[in-house]
Amino acid sequence: MVCALGAAVCFGAATVLQAMAARAAAAQGGGGGEAGVLLRALRQWRYLAGLALDGLGFVFQVLALRSIPIYAVGAALASSLAVTAVVAARLLRVRLHRGEWTAVAVVCAGLAMLGFSAGTEGDLGGSDALEFSMLGVALAVLGVGLAGGRLPERxxxxxxxxxxxxxxxxxxxxxxxxxxxxxxxxxxxxxxxxLLLGGGAAFLALTSALQRGSVTVATAAMVIGETVGPALVGVVWLGDRTREGLGWLAVLGFVVSVAGALALARFGEAPAETPARVESA
Structure with a gap:
């Protein structure tokens, strides 16, 4: 659980840096669609620093997934929004109101319940069908990310x-x-x-989401997508369980953590800035 929380800290701080770089890349123009935006973002030092933090976070995430159930790791990663909120308040001088600080506390309470109730990772091996299904989902995500600029605005x-x-x-x-x-x-x-394709495609879709459409909606949708589905896969197909008699506490902790993260969805991206401010920050 410590590794999962370490991953959340890394991912939460990286989000602020990557969001600023994505805005700057979009403001530069130059065409190339979503892939062009990503390539221009990669020339921003903030995006590179964010990627370094993402890499460290991924190491922590792998260690966590090898020790505790997917549902616990997923909820912990969703708490990265709480980290993003705190980092944004510190570095970007974003003011957190009482309700937002309450949401941060709710996330922490949910994670505490999960940490106490989570058992060890499941011991069931995945089938070939599950492996190929993951590859299919990764290809679909890549297609959506590449088509991001052509999607209806609504x-x-x-x-x-x-x-x-x-x-x-x-x-x-x-x-x-x-x-x-x-x-x-x-x-x-x-x-x-x-794994490789899914991670790369997710970054492409996230980069596009950070500078297109509603940030709050996009971040809330991302939290749901990365927590609920994997948690179900872990329980149904991989044998993830809770400590004896504490299933109810794990469910409550999962719901509370995700609900708190959704309440902080607007911190999935740094606040919108003018190009001049982004370039000089």
Missing amino acids: GRGLVLGLAAGFGFGVVEVSVRLIDSLEPSELLANPATYA
Whole structure:
């Protein structure tokens, strides 16, 4: 659980940096669609710093997924919005109101319940069908991310946010589906490609969502996509369980954590800034 919370801290801080870089990249123009925006963002030091934090967070996430159920890790990662809110308040001078501080406290309470009630990771191996399903979802997320600029304005944030959430969810499940790190077995496992493709596609969709459509809707959709689906997969197909007699507490903690994260959805992105401020920040 400590590793899961460490991942949330890394991801939450990275979001603020990446959001500022995405806005700056979009303001530069230059065409190229969503891939062009991503390439321009990669030349921003903030985006690179965010990627470094994302890399460290991913290491913590893998360690957590190897120790506790997916539902606990997913809820902890959703709490990165609470981290984003606190970082935004500190670095971007965004004022948190009483309700938002309450939401941060709610997230922490939910995570405490999950930490107390979560059992060990499930011991059921994933089937070939599940592995190929994850690869299929990753390809679908990639398609949505590449088509982000051509999506109807109405509902664009919702679609891109869900796509990003599903992509990150694919990463969570795929980590559990990789049993061996032997090069030959890694190359033969569809989950390996699902993990790589899902992560890259999620970043593309998230970058597009950060500068298109409603940020609050997109972030809320991402939280739902990366928590609910993977949690169900872990319980139904991978054997994730809770401590004896504490299933109710785990469900309550999961719901409370996600609800608190949704209340903080507007902190999924840094506040909108003028290009001049972004470039000089």
